[in-house]
Amino acid sequence: MADQRQPGTTVANPVIPGFHPDPSICRVGADYYLACSSFEYFPGVPVFHSHDLVHWTQIGNALDRPSQLRLPPDTPASGGIYAPTLRHHDGRFWLIVTNVSDGGNLLVTTTDPAGPWSDPVRLPGVAGIDPDLAWDENGDCWCTTAGIGQVRIDPHTGRTVGPAHRLWSGTPGVGCPEAPHLYRVGDYWYLLIAEGGTERGHGVSIARGSTPTGPFEPCPANPILTHRSSDHPIQNTGHADLVQAPDDSWWMVLLGVRPHGGSPGWHVIGREVFLAPVRWVDGWPVVGDLSLALPAPGWPLRPGPVLPRRDDFDLSGIHPHWISPRDRPEQHYGTKERAGWLTLHARGGSLDDPDVVFLGRRQQHLSCRVRTLIDPSAGRGGLAVRFDEPHHYEIEAGSGEVRVLARIGPLRTTVASRPVPAGPLVLGIQVTATRTAAEGRTGPDTLSLGVEEPDGAFTVLATLDGRYLSTEVAGGFTGRVIGMYASAGTVHFDWFDYEPLNP
Template identity: 35%
Template sequence: MVSSICTLAQSTTLVNPILTGFYPDPSVAKVGSDYYLINSTFSYFPGLPVFHSKDLKNWKQIGNVISRPSQMNFMGHRMTRGLFAPAISYHNGTYYVTCTLIDKGGNFVVTANDPAGPWSDPVWLPEVKGIDPSLYFDDTKAYIVYNSDAPENKPLYSGHRTVRMYEFDPVNLKVVGEEKILINGGVDISKKPVWIEAPHFIKKGEWYFLYAAEGGTSVNHSEVVFRSKSIWGPFIPYEHNPILTQKDLPADRKHPITSAGHAQFVEGPDGKMYAIFLAVRPYEDNYYNTGRETFIAPVEWKDGWPVINPDSKEIKYTYKTNYKEIKQKNALPQSGNFQYTLSFEKELDPALIFFRTCDSSSFSLSKTNGLTLKLKPETCMELGNPAFIGKRQQHINSSAEIALDFSAKSDNEKAGLIIFQDEKHFYYLCKSKDKGNDVIQLFKSNPESNNMNLLTQVLLAAGAEKMQLRIDSEGKNYSFRYALKPNKWVLLKDNVDAKFLSTHVAGGFIGCVFGMYATSSGIETSNSASFKYLRYAGNDPMFK
């Protein structure tokens, strides 16, 4: 795979998060001078985006691991289920991704000769019972290590888990021999550690280092490390664990970063070690809508142990390095403040996502109309594949805007812009009809009734088909606007509760997504809606 790149100055300032927005559970592999990074996507499709970089700062999405409905779909899965915690590795010309399809599949491996794809159909691993599988290639053998149940499936306390391992055959893609428990509970089982997960290996000298997340993927999240001279153990924990956490820092610190963990080490272009991990940026207390994001920090070896972010307990928003920055052409920006416009003339950007699968017959692209979505009876409150194409909310303060061309034929037909957290938590700004009259409406989902409540609407003159719709996120609030003439914005409603869409309220593991969404609300129709563009801008204070 050849990437178009250009070399800049002899130093690089890494900006956190390196992937803003809902990009959790990162895993990274270095192949020569190239870096490839993947993330969890749960029940969004395509699944598991693949990013490429030369400098650990500038990332370009080059494909998706799960890109064909024939590989896998997530129909019937809640949006926060689906694909959990992938891991990418490389060995002898082949790329491997291991992952968990939670609830309805288990663990699997896929392979590719090119990380941009295509990737193979999944090979299921029924012996690997648990989550977060990761492959490790030693000198002559391969291993698969993962989070699993307590010994004999008899937990001593809630959250009691183990790290287990099999030898792995990378040619026939199957486990070899017997499973062994490497870690029981965590660093100190007498203290009842919870959710030892996302394990990875690194070897330095004669030592095998097994490092993993502990504490659960919220404010108590951390990263811990063990070592042994045999890959089969016994593993001894570092006496100064955890090697990364934000849980003990003052809650009132400026622009806090929290919930850090789920790390993987990688050698940088300068030969030094770095950790790529997930964390979050709350706008107030533990409220955040942008999901778990991908961060980076330096690693130093202290007394024979790796320590993440050694100079400061607090994760920094910038780290300076002494190697070249290499920016990739035609890549959407991913870190800091940025803006972009997606048009829909020839193909969809690989960052755009659907619910659960891709129905290519339900949309079309053209220079004249942009993206045309056929209205479907399915709604976003169900577990199917409604007419929806979305892009992540990547900033605390952001705006998403669409140009819509749509004429509703009945009160059931709606098209517009949605800000979506899950099936029970969203706001929908749309064009529709009310008793035969054209209207712009704003709905809020009702988690109790599995329906929508109308917050407000405005009556339109007959024949008003073309308009712009915009949603602004402003920390704990959203505001909703429309324009019947280009960029002549009219406020429909402001100070709408954003906490309702936060992970803290909704639960689960995903972040908010702005989506172009059209539905006929259970009624069959031949109608469609056209979206000329999707425009996004983010403006967070920590990046200024």
């Protein structure tokens, strides 16, 4: 990797923007692979590849078949898939993860991280969430979970071997020890954890011991990373994983958020993946500065968008970056019925319903413009920004009319409407981040929803406050997802375009 570095360049964080929480990373040769949580969305556990830790490409999803991922209809928003650990051992990739809505912990494997991955091995004897995998020099496999507890397992069968035991409960008085990762580095086994909760008090701490089962001695400098009680532009930093580069340098990937607006600060696109340098001092890791422009002399280029900007739906299948709530039955989603178009057949009647037919992508930029060409002649549907069932904005077309709808908690209203000629039309949503907080109640951004006129001009029908589609209002662990939906009949979409804008 050293030969790729160009002195004087910087890395812009986040390296994977948007709703990609709980990153776990491993390296095989010169290649890095990273997986994230996906919660109530199908397919589950996006998998990324990089050659330099900066430029990441999504290559698939680890759980992309109903036989691997069952999210029952009553799966709540922010339920489903929690906190994977991705490792490479004995020539295979291993991914362990928790489905909190269906059976708990499971493990899948592959020789190609782009997939397909195996059907899951269930782990009924492993309690808790945030499972980790580590193999010792004897070949024994240790599974460590939030709490922090540990049990030896047979990863091929899912059976536990011996009793579970407690390892370390983190820093006294901080609470919420979670996200454990166990590593052998030099003479010690290191136990990295998150603690303090995944909100503003989040942080990363570490302990070490002579065996994978402990006892563990906490680092005297804990937490080794936190932005709690600071005015840093990146907050909620935690749930980290470590990786060593081919040049023997060490790096940390972690989640964080970028709050905007006034008090208390709203983050709207979820928890994102950040990168920080690590050096070892007296046998302990020291994490370097983490900022929106992370100083990293010798590192290549700045990252660009990690997902495709435009989809013309010319492929026979659906690109892996598209996600849907809970499931994606083939009879409701497809690109073959009308060549070059995405076809959606309605099921639920609106985005209020858990079985709505919705195909979206994560919002990855604080300011962006999204457009789609829709043909609603045989149904009704549109373009939506979804947070969860009680929190979403959309512009919907059908029956010669377009209307802007808003759902905020128990309130649902038609904000604006206007007639439109029959036939296809372009719908658009522009998200504009707040530049400065004029006063304490300034929201994080605005969302302008409208239609594109035949001459190309964009007519805004309504501009809405973005704070109501934020974690601080809606709660939970996800972020905004922007996409297309059908609420009645059959709706076709010719293309979808996502354009990042400068904030």
